[in-house]
Every structure is written in structure tokens, then in C-alpha cells.
Amino acid sequence: MAEWLLSASRQRRVKAMTAAAGSAGRAAVPFLLCALLAPGGAYVLDDSDGLGREFDGIGAVSGGGPNFGASLHILKVEIGGDGQTTDGTEPSHMHYALDENYFRGYEWWLMKEAKKRNPNITLIGLPWSFPGWLGKGFDWPYVNLQLTAYYVVTWIVGAKRYHDLDIDYIGIWNERSYNANYIKILRKMLNSQGLQRVKIIASDNLWESISAAMLLDAELFKVVDVIGAHYPGTHSVKDARLTGKKLWSSEDFSTLNSDTGAGCWGRILNQNYVNGYMTSTIAWNLVASYYEQLPYGRCGLMTAQEPWSGHYVVESPVWVSAHTTQFTQPGWYYLKTVGHLEKGGSYVALTDGLGNLTIIIETMSHKHSKCIRPFLPYFNVSQQFATFVLKGSFSEIPELQVWYTKLGKTSERFLFKQLDSLWLLDSNGSFTLKLQEDELFTLTTLTTGRKGSYLPPPKSQRFPSTYKDDFNVDYPFFSEAPNFADQTGVFEYFTNMEDPGEHHFTLRQVLNQRPITWAADASNTISIIGDYNWTNLTIKCDVYIETPDTGGVFIAGRVNKGGILIRSARGIFFWIFANGSYRVTGDLAGWIIYALGRVEVTAKTWYTLTLTIKGRFASGMLNDKFLWTDIPVNFPKNGWAAIGTHSFEFAQFDNFHVEATH
Numbered sequence: 001m002a003e004w005l006l007s008a009s010r011q012r013r014v015k016a017m018t019a020a021a022g023s024a025g026r027a028a029v030p031f032l033l034c035a036l037l038a039p040g041g042a043y044v045l046d047d048s049d050g051l052g053r054e055f056d057g058i059g060a061v062s063g064g065g066p067n068f069g070a071s072l073h074i075l076k077v078e079i080g081g082d083g084q085t086t087d088g089t090e091p092s093h094m095h096y097a098l099d100e101n102y103f104r105g106y107e108w109w110l111m112k113e114a115k116k117r118n119p120n121i122t123l124i125g126l127p128w129s130f131p132g133w134l135g136k137g138f139d140w141p142y143v144n145l146q147l148t149a150y151y152v153v154t155w156i157v158g159a160k161r162y163h164d165l166d167i168d169y170i171g172i173w174n175e176r177s178y179n180a181n182y183i184k185i186l187r188k189m190l191n192s193q194g195l196q197r198v199k200i201i202a203s204d205n206l207w208e209s210i211s212a213a214m215l216l217d218a219e220l221f222k223v224v225d226v227i228g229a230h231y232p233g234t235h236s237v238k239d240a241r242l243t244g245k246k247l248w249s250s251e252d253f254s255t256l257n258s259d260t261g262a263g264c265w266g267r268i269l270n271q272n273y274v275n276g277y278m279t280s281t282i283a284w285n286l287v288a289s290y291y292e293q294l295p296y297g298r299c300g301l302m303t304a305q306e307p308w309s310g311h312y313v314v315e316s317p318v319w320v321s322a323h324t325t326q327f328t329q330p331g332w333y334y335l336k337t338v339g340h341l342e343k344g345g346s347y348v349a350l351t352d353g354l355g356n357l358t359i360i361i362e363t364m365s366h367k368h369s370k371c372i373r374p375f376l377p378y379f380n381v382s383q384q385f386a387t388f389v390l391k392g393s394f395s396e397i398p399e400l401q402v403w404y405t406k407l408g409k410t411s412e413r414f415l416f417k418q419l420d421s422l423w424l425l426d427s428n429g430s431f432t433l434k435l436q437e438d439e440l441f442t443l444t445t446l447t448t449g450r451k452g453s454y455l456p457p458p459k460s461q462r463f464p465s466t467y468k469d470d471f472n473v474d475y476p477f478f479s480e481a482p483n484f485a486d487q488t489g490v491f492e493y494f495t496n497m498e499d500p501g502e503h504h505f506t507l508r509q510v511l512n513q514r515p516i517t518w519a520a521d522a523s524n525t526i527s528i529i530g531d532y533n534w535t536n537l538t539i540k541c542d543v544y545i546e547t548p549d550t551g552g553v554f555i556a557g558r559v560n561k562g563g564i565l566i567r568s569a570r571g572i573f574f575w576i577f578a579n580g581s582y583r584v585t586g587d588l589a590g591w592i593i594y595a596l597g598r599v600e601v602t603a604k605t606w607y608t609l610t611l612t613i614k615g616r617f618a619s620g621m622l623n624d625k626f627l628w629t630d631i632p633v634n635f636p637k638n639g640w641a642a643i644g645t646h647s648f649e650f651a652q653f654d655n656f657h658v659e660a661t662h
Contacts, residue, residue: 042430045337045349045359046391052334055350056226056246056279057122058269058325060286060301062107068452070301070318071325075114076124076250076282077107078174079155082490083129083515084522085174087290087563089486091479092131093155095510102158104479104492111165122330124250124282125155126171126204132513132648141516142179149186153193171201171250174518175230178203180213180220187223199225204250207232211239226250233374234268236276246279253283253317254299255372259407259438261299262316263369266362266405266440269324270346274338283317291485291640293532295563299372307482309461319405319416319451320440327358327403327444344381345435347388357394358444361386365437368407381437390429398425403449405440416451463531467658472505481507487566489525489645494652503542503606506652509645519564522588524554526569526644528562530658535638537660538612543643544652545578548603552577552646553653557613558639559588572633574611574620577646578603584620584631588644594618594631606654638662 059074080090091104102108114121130141134148141148152170159165170186172178183202190198200223203210207229214221227240228250236247249272255261265283272278288300289307298305301321304312328350335349345363365381390397402419406412422431422443433441442449469481476493484491484507494508509525530537537557545551552575559571569588576582582599586592599622601607610621619629641658645651 042387042389043337043339043341043347044389044391045335045357045394047335047351047394048392049336051351051353052336052338053273053277053279054246055328055330055332055334056248057330058281058321059122059124060283061251062110062286068450069314070321071118072114072121072286072321073118073325073330074122074124074280074282075111075286076126077111079125079127079152080105080107081127081129081515081518082131082511083517084488084519084564084566085128086296086519087294087485089129089488089490089521091490091492092515093158094151095131095490096512097133100154100158101479102162106478108159108163108165109478111159112163115165120329122168123159123165124169124171124201125152125159125167126174126201127152128174128518130516132511132515135516139514139516141173142177142182145179145182145185146189148182149189152186153189153195156190156195156198157193167198169199169201169226171204171228173204174251175205176518178205178210180217184219184223201226201228201248201250204228204230206230207237207240211237211243214243214245215239231371231373232272232276232278233376234271234275236278241277247277248280248282249276249278250280250282251284252281253371254285254296255370257288257298257300257303257315257317259316259413260368260370262320263364263407263438264371265301265317266320266323266407267346267364267369268371269320270348270360270362273334273348274340274346279334291528291532291562293562294485295565296372306460308463310458311460312457314454316405316407316415322416322449322451323403323405323440323442324360326449327360327442327446332358341384341386341435343384344379344437347386351394355393356445357390357397357400358442358446359388359400361433361435361439361441361443363435363437363439364407368438383434383436385432386435387430387432390424395429397429397445399423400431400443400445401447401449403442403444406436407438407440418449418451462533462662465531465660465662467530467656467660469507469656470505471507471654471656474505484527484529485562486525486527487562487569488522489527489648491525491527491643491653496652503544503652503654506544506654507643507656508652509650511648512650514648520567522566522569524588524590524644524646525648526556526559526566526588526642528559528640528642530641530660531662532640533638533662534558534641534660535662536614537641537658538610539641540608540610540655540657541643542606542608542654543576544606544654545576545601545603546650546652548578550578550647551603551649551651553651554642554644554646555609555611556588556642556644557611557618558633558636559642560636560639562640570636571639571642572611572613572618574609575646576601576607576609576622582620582622582627584618584628586633586635594633595628597628599627608655
């Protein structure tokens, strides 16, 4: 039997070499087989002297799908805290001190969908902002350490109780200050709830402070399981390595998902370990599913930003991910023998300890692998022949599967293409590759790799120019209305028990105090919707001010900014106030006043506002009667529609309607 296998393998190898010799196209077999002698150094892959660090997985922030596409090992989600966290707000499970609701937002749904695709996916929770009541008047989550720990632990307990989701890791405060005493209290509270298995990551910021603190504080050292740094530029620091703890790039990438973004991702997936001993890299973000003109548009592994059409794009970073994720699993180990290639690029190798081996080689050029941050010092990559020698327990491996990506010009571009396998029986475990720049190779004993195929997505379409929503949803699947993107405040479906008639189901702004912020949230609440290129439009909406005297609401058009820039948003804003006044402003903050006056408006009454913007002029109606007309508006020329409130106050909206032209 063994002789037959040997003979068959030799026959296949001869066929492969013949194909290589006769192949005109580089993609057919872009490597030279083992028999050819190549210049340049040899790279030994050996486990005789033990293994390197344990691999913890590749992931993305707010995953999965084994052996189809990205096949992520980790999904990291935001613990919604009611504040602006880059491209919008995510609702908290506790808006108020006595409030608990574990069905708000989309993260619960996302985690469950990820678990359906990969039951073993690792789940991480991390707060960006916190609801305001935790701060007791201060913009700070560490006023009452026990209270904040309680708030975070309730989220973990709720994930299990209501969704049967086991959270594996919990973070402290995204890219903001950590508090050592808080981390210790959080550990004790987790243990008291039987959550000893939940591990702590700190501090999702820079390496230096948390690493030094852990070396000086034995109790802190004991309770932190993973040191997570953001955008480390593939390097860790000495103190972090001295702890002996797991080191993760717990947020990275956030780069436009072009081929350059894919090059960035391919380079750091290898070099985060080669240079910095990081055993996990987590991309921000998973899917770019927010209006593209918001900050960091299309900075996801793939793009799905048109829920109204269903259009999506599986971008090249997905297939770059697959080179690692489909051929490794958390619990595998890196070999000690990893490193840089002589003429640029890097290689890593991992094993499951059961005889399987995966080698990932990247030759990303400087020009085509710049991440959005940090600065990337210049380096050179050029064509090279690289000989790899398998030793130790790998020396008898007979065959390696080969997967290949070439980024760049369309004529030369290949994404995650399976090539002929590499036969090693007669080569003393060595093989030589011809490497050119901007390439990725995975060579593996695993035969389970698959480039998933899918039906063409629906065609891309612009946001509908006529859009209506009466919010008449009795049992909404999500707490928020479709296509609205909250930028400050939280707008939720609401059942108005006081009104059994036309306004029984509404959309309500539900925050009554400013959250503990992560970004520069506006002083007003606002939710945007529509097409950023809208120029001429009519917005009509029923509004209901709940706060007497000081309350106020608005509708707006041509809103030109959102996300972390929301405070400086310009547009045309039509406000009415419970004190009997109206105002028209050119900005959300209300500094640019186009018109103001008195009007018969009070709280606890429904009104219909209409805003018409055409060319350089705008007009507004209250209850279908003109209140102001033909006000000149020269800037901005285009933007989203929006609704919102004067402050963090309860207010309701109904029968929203837009008619727009570009």
C-alpha cells in the first residue's frame, strides 16, 4: 500500500512539474517546485526546539463562517452605551438606573448569527460610552466603581439569560483611561456571579501604561488575562513582553477596503506576530454597514451599506483573511521559526500539534499596504526565490495544498485561488517559491479550504427618492427604525399608550441625560436618513414635544456631517419649541440663525412640520401653513435628512415622509 501511494505521488508530481514548465500564465503555478535549485537563503520550519506562542485567532469588531470566506475566529462587539462611537450611537441595555432591556440594538442579533455560522467563535464585549446615570453628573465611568462593574456584568449575564450567548472576554473602556481598582472589582464581581471563565482584556489603548502597571501591581497582573493594544504598527513593547501575558492587537486595520487595504491587512496579520508576538489581530470593522459619507466609510472587511437594495460587496480583505483563518484555529501554535524574507515580506507557520502545518507568506509592498495608521516607515520588496525546509515532525509531510492571492492590476489579480498542490516526497522536505510583490501564499496540510461562491448580490440602488415611515410596528424585530442612523441620542420604536389613535405607534428619542461620552456628541439629539447627495427635498414629519417650557424638536435637510464630527454639522434645521417659538438655523448647534419668531406651540401636542429646500431657498410650514418662506441658503449644497431634539429630552416623531431629487 505504501509503495502504491509513493508511486502515485511521484506520478502526480511529474504531472505538476510538466504543467509548471508548460504554463504561460503566472497564476497556474507561480512557484518553482522542489527539484529546482534557487539562489537566496533557506528558511527552516522546525518544531524540534519546541513551539512559539499559542494562536488566539483573527477577528473583527462588531463574524464567522467556517471555510467559506473570512471564517473569522473572533467577534468583538460594542457594549452599547447610548453615546456616539464613530459612525453612530448604540443603545445601552440600561438607559436609566432601573431600566434593563436585552433586546435593543443589533449586537445581540449579530452575535447569534455569528454563532450559527461558527459555534466556536470567541465573543468579546467592550464599552465605548456609558449611560449618563453611571457618572452621577460627571463625564466619567469610574465615579462609582462597583456600579460600573455591576452595569457591565449585567450585560454579560443578560447575554446568557436572554440569548444563550457566552461572552468569553470583557474589556475596560475603549481607547480611554483604565482604572486599576475598577479592573480588580470587575474580576471579583464576575467571580461572584460564577463567571470565572470570562477573561479580562486591558486596556484597548496603548501598550505602555497598562504593561508597566501590571509589572508593579501583583493583583492587577493576576486579574488581566490579555494585554490588548490598538493600531500597534506590528510592534509591542518590552514591558508588555516581560509580563508573559497574551498580547493582542485588539483593534487594527480601519482602512479603506480597496486592494491597498487588503495589503495592509495581509501584512499586519503576519507581522503582528513576527515583530510583536501578537497572537490575535482584530479588524475594525467587520462590515461597512453605515452611510459611506460618515467617517471611515468602507473601512470594513466587506461592504453592505444599502439595506434598501440588499446590495453588498465581498471585498478583497475578506479573502486575505481566509489565507489565515481557514487554515488555523485558536489553540494552534506558532512555530518559533517565523520571520522576514530576505528581499521583503514575511512568513509565519502554525501547527495544531497533531501533524498539521500551515505556512502563510506575504510580500506586500510599502505602496500597496499602508494602513490608515500608524505611520509606516519605508521598506522595499522585490522579486525573490525563497527556499523553505521542513524539519522536525514536519519533515515527512508528503503534500501541501496551495492557496494564492495577487493584489494589484486587474489583469494580474487573483483572490484566494487554489493552485496545484505541492508534492514533497522526493525533496527532503524542501521547496522553493518564486515570490513577487503584493502576493500571499498559504501552504497547508489541511484540505478543507474553500472559496465560497454566492449568487450575485442585488444591484446597487440609490436611496429611494420618495420615502415614508409611519412606525406602525407592533412587535419590532429591532428597537430602531430601518435606515435611520442615530448620531446623538437614541431613537426607538415606541407604543404610545396615551394615544390609541393615529399616534399609537411612534419613534421616540429616549435619552433624558447626556451619556458618558467617548466622542464629541452633540448637545442636541439627531438621527440622519437618506442620500447624502440629496439637494432639493421636502421633509414632512409629525412631532410631539414631551418637555414643557424647555423642550424643542427639529426636522432638517442637507445635513453634511455625522459620526464623530456631528457637533459641527451644517444643514437647514427647522425647530419649534415648547415656549412658543420657532427657529431656522444653518447648523445643528444653532449658531447660524436664518430666522426666528413666535408661534403657537406647546408641549404635549402633535404638530406637523414641513421643510422644503429647493436650490438656494428654503421654506417651512407648521400644520400645512407657511410659517417662513424663501430664506436664502447657500451652504451646504447637499446632505441627509434628519430629525432630532433640542436637548437630551423625550420627544416623539411620526409619519415621516421625504420627497427628494438629487
